[in-house]
Amino acid sequence: MGSLALANPWLVWGLLAAGVPVLIHLLSRRRARQVAFAAVEFILRSRQQKARSVRLRQILLLLARTALVAAVALAILRPMLQPKAAAAAQTGPAATAIVLDASLSMRWKDGATPLFDRARAEAKSLLDALPAEAPATLLVCDGTAPEAEPPGFDRAAIARRLAAAQAGWRPADVTACTSAAARALGSSPLKAFRVYVLGDLTSPSIRLDAPAPRVPTPTGEVAPEVVFIDAARDSPMPNLAVTDVHLAPSAALGTRGFEITATVRNSGDRPAENAPVSLRAAGRVLVRGFVDVPAHASARKVLAHRFDAGTILADVALEPDALAEDDVRAFVLRVPRDVRALVVDGAPAAVRQKDEAFFVDAALGPGRTGGRIAATFLDADAARSRPLEPFDVVLLLNLPAPAPAWASALRAFVERGGGLFLSGGDNVVPDDWNAAFGELLPRPLHLVRTTAEPGETSGPPPARFARVDFAHPALSLFEGADEGFETARVFRHVLLQPDARRDERVLAWLDDGSPAIIEARRGLGRVVFYTSTVDRDWTDWPIRTSFLPAIQQLVAYLAGGLDEKPPAPSSPGDERTLDVPPGARVETVTGPDGKPARVEETRVKVAMPGHHAVVLREGAGTRDAPELAFAAVLDTRETDTTRIDPKELERHFGGEAQARIADDASGALPKSGTPLWSWLLVAAIAAFLTEGVLVRRG
């Protein structure tokens, strides 16, 4: 209950008229005619039974008459019942701030109307209803650092800003925005301060652990009156959203098969049953499934598909609901294409098992790779005349140093993006190789070191793999399965010069501290040098379990199929730096809406969620750069549309006297109180009718 205010307090003397019926009642008890009556006892007997009802009737009659006069007198006073907040509110015009929640959740549609549109309309109504003497400011809370201008009287400017405001894609901290708005009000000389917050009151946007807003004034901080206008009008906001997508190769589907695990969150009060989930790419639905998600919980759905090789721009989608923007989550998938490998056998042998390429052949055979790697085996002479362009990876197994022309061709091949695998052997003469390959090698070769003789049981032990970089994409498969490396013995290997070169990375070390496998990036391609042999001449690694898959992985890596992790998605509002190759520049970046995004050199301003395609300019021409394509995804915080408890909200902002929640602008504006005079007149009429009935029945 609030307080009682009187519109005409000077008429309070009229209440004295309520005493008139009492006076009349007293005066009307005049001295009656006296009659000596013998049968008075019978009157007394009858009155004993009726005494109570007669007395009650007299009392009711007196009350009815008094109430009638009192109700009329009170009605003339025009009393008003004011709510507590109004009673506590400072009188006079108030410096006003309007905070408009423009976070992602405000895109939630009630019917066909986004909550943001409704909130914006209510903000406009508030602005129009403000008294002329009340300065105002507007803060659109869209996830950027909240800053509010000092309150002013230029309503038109605020209206323009309001009209131009849009719901964003990012989460917003409404609490911080409210505090910023309150701080801005401190510049007003007025004594009263009021902040209107128009939003959806979802719990992620309002932090109850933050301090309540305060207005700094010369006499100290003052708590403003905070009025929340609930754009959702106290209705729940159920929502399903895809909050995460995880990609993993699917062994069951073979090459180019992937499992896409989508996480679906249900923010509604009811469980979602058989919610359709689709995997889409290039505008087509590739896979469709159904998921059950309990209320206020998440569930996972795995969709598997075998893709074509290349860069796939795909997404996981739910059926659109009230907040359709979070029903789609885009991702970029790099699906490795089939690798064409040229294997140059530097030491062919009539006995197959003794052939230098025997184990490599086993590793890259169709039966082992599922056809993903198509390997061509040639000897050195045949390979020299073979063009290298059709291949993705060239493996030089124990080759003597190539001729300068061929070395140059190999260099150009790598520079253009090809992969080169080099392995040691008896034909590898370090100085010749250094002279032939030059900078193409990850490191210059030094000499061949023999640690032990094969078959010898006495003498120094052979070298072994000591450290393997399982973080490397080519070897990540072996993490946790070290025994395939630990058991391998290396009797002889090529030592490398200790000078480290640019862009080199050691994938595996031997226990003598020398690299066993080293790679370097050269141009667009890569070079991997394995310091021992791919046959059993120098090591028994080829007969260990890890050798064959290691060769497969290294070949795939060199071909670009095992690149770094899929490109991390960006979020709307981020500035993404593209890894543009040297000599190229970004021509355009096209966003999900088909419009170019804002680009500054290699930095892209991500404006909205979805796929972004990159076009590079290289020299005179342009090309699509699918390797630079990326997806922008929403911040999952805004997909939680659970609404905050209104009582908690009021309590945090100062209690009922300081904070309240309204459904619209008219409910938010300060109340002048509830007029009571009409009710009092109704009461007067009721008293009049009651008096009539009692008199008639008397």
Next chain:
Amino acid sequence: MSEAALLDPLLLARLATLPLRARRVVEGVLTGLHRSRHQGQAVEFAEHKEYAPGDEIRHIDWRAYARIDKYYVKNYELETNLRAWVVLDASASMGYGRRPPGAARPPVTKLDYAKVLGAALAYLLVRQGDSAGLLVAGSPMTQTPAAGELSVAEPARDADGARLPPAVRRCLPPRSSAAHLAGLMDVLEKLRPAGATDLAGAVDFLAEKTHRRSSVFVLSDLFDPSPRALASLSRLRHRRCEVAVFHVLDPDELEFPFEDPTEFLGMEGPERLEAHPRSVREGYLEEIRAFLASTRRQLRDADIEYVSAPTGGAPDRLLLDFLFRRRAAAARRGRGG
């Protein structure tokens, strides 16, 4: 003055002498209160019967013997000498009588009416040779009696000087002489209503004093707060007394015609009640009717004759109806007995 006017109780109230009033009323009424059941030595010749051994010699009609030369005895009707009491309630409540609006004459009170009835009955009785007594019921007065009025400030005493109980104001045992009748009329004439009703006390006194087979005529409004009154009357019946109750009530008490706000004052006690008659009429009439019905029922159950005697009616008509009923009842008993 016409006979009809004489019969008007309001007209009779203007007459000064009660005996005259009583006689005028009585002469308009047929006599014949009773017949004895007993035949034997008669005061009045009834018939001859042939002498049989055992008959009284002194009853032989010698004249008849001289003429007929046979012995005949005379049969006489033996008229029993009836002893009757008139019990008159002279309590304060009997003093109620409403003056008609605009009328100059004094109101006829219930006591006035009862006096007329009582005097008429006494006259009838004495005139026909019966004895009539008077018992005035009413507790001692509290106000100073006016000159010539009977004072009951001191305990009343009977004719023999014996002290009377508080419920009895005056007691005149039944006599049949004219002088007794005159004295009875005088007592009635001077009687004023006073005191509380204690009919039970008076009747109990009478029950001790009266002979068996007496007649008792009670004239009262029966506004006795004690429930013993009717029980006491039943006790008289147990003594083979014939009891008749004349229930004297004012029309106001029967109709409750009041309209204006009125303060009702009790006549025998301190009761005061201010009420609007409209608000209490219905309840009052309910109570008074229930009282009348209950009284009739109890008296009937006790084999006591009940006569409704509103003061608005003619006392001669009332007595006429009463005597006719009595005679018819006596005739029925004679045929049956």
